Amino acid sequence: MAYQSLRLEYLQIPPVSRAYTTACVLTTAAVQLELITPFQLYFNPELIFKHFQIWRLITNFLFFGPVGFNFLFNMIFLYRYCRMLEEGSFRGRTADFVFMFLFGGFLMTLFGLFVSLVFLGQAFTIMLVYVWSRRNPYVRMNFFGLLNFQAPFLPWVLMGFSLLLGNSVIVDLLGIAVGHIYFFLEDVFPNQPGGIRILKTPSILKAIFDTPDEDPNYNPLPEERPGGFAWGEGQRLGG
Numbered sequence: 026m027a028y029q030s031l032r033l034e035y036l037q038i039p040p041v042s043r044a045y046t047t048a049c050v051l052t053t054a055a056v057q058l059e060l061i062t063p064f065q066l067y068f069n070p071e072l073i074f075k076h077f078q079i080w081r082l083i084t085n086f087l088f089f090g091p092v093g094f095n096f097l098f099n100m101i102f103l104y105r106y107c108r109m110l111e112e113g114s115f116r117g118r119t120a121d122f123v124f125m126f127l128f129g130g131f132l133m134t135l136f137g138l139f140v141s142l143v144f145l146g147q148a149f150t151i152m153l154v155y156v157w158s159r160r161n162p163y164v165r166m167n168f169f170g171l172l173n174f175q176a177p178f179l180p181w182v183l184m185g186f187s188l189l190l191g192n193s194v195i196v197d198l199l200g201i202a203v204g205h206i207y208f209f210l211e212d213v214f215p216n217q218p219g220g221i222r223i224l225k226t227p228s229i230l231k232a233i234f235d236t237p238d239e240d241p242n243y244n245p246l247p248e249e250r251p252g253g254f255a256w257g258e259g260q261r262l263g264g
Contacts, residue, residue: 039111041122046104049146052087053096063088067143068134082134086146095190102183103150106157114160120230125156125207128224132203140195151200152207155180159208180204 035043055061068085072078089099115122129152133145142148157176158164164176172182184197207224215222 038108039119041119041126042104042108042111045107045126046100049087049089049100049103052084053089053092056088057092063144068137068145069143070138082130085137085144086130086133086149088144089146090144095192099147099150102154103146106150106153110153110157110160113157117235119234119236121226123230123234124224124226125211129203129207132206133199136199136203140199142196142199145196145199148196148200148203151180151183151197152204154183155201155204156208159204160212 038046052061052066056063056066066081066084066088068081069078073081089096111119111122115125129149130145133148133152137145158179159177161176166172166174166176166179166182168174168179168182168186174182180197180201184194184201187197188194210223214220
């Protein structure tokens with residue numbers, strides 16, 4: 026019974042969020058079990074372009090370090106905000122969501138050529154948080170029960186928290202920068218006088234990922250509790 030309930034809950038997660046989160050967990054498990062090492066996963070332009078280790082373009086987004094507080098913290102935020110984006114503003118637009126993944130990953134890889142970052146998964150998580158926060162500007166957040174603020178400040182609060190933990194803020198700044206570029210090109214610029222939509226999802230992605238009918242039994246994650254677990258919990262103003 027417990028297995029069936031867990032399986033049903035797992036299958037309730039929308040496909041892109043389920044696939045990405047699962048890949049991150051399995052990659053970390055493989056490293057913990059010493060089936061692979063981080064040296065086989067990290068972003069290295071020379072190994073990618075000269076030795077054709079193309080898999081590194083993907084695997085550097087899947088490893089968040091050894092199991093510990095930092096890993097769990099990143100996984101919770103990745104799962105929550107990736108899922109809420111897919112069930113919220115990308116509801117019924119799986120191809121557009123995949124395209125955002127590809128666009129964000131491409132920009133981060135491009136920037137990664139000029140900064141000494143070997144794993145980009147945390148920056149990708151910050152990008153997802155940034156896009157969600159800008160699309161939900163009136164949600165009030167509570168961080169560890171200490172700070173109260175509105176959603177657009179969440180990426181900056183996370184950056185401050187990362188700084189307190191002694192981590193480099195370059196990762197957070199990269200995620201914020203890429204998230205802002207996507208948000209501006211997708212949500213802001215097309216609505217300006219004379220603005221046009223620059224980001225257009227390729228038709229091949231729509232053919233692969235978009236389905237005409239939605240599952241009537243699909244149970245979305247409520248956005249009224251966006252942060253989850255006391256350290257990013259929020260509620261809409263007036264709610």
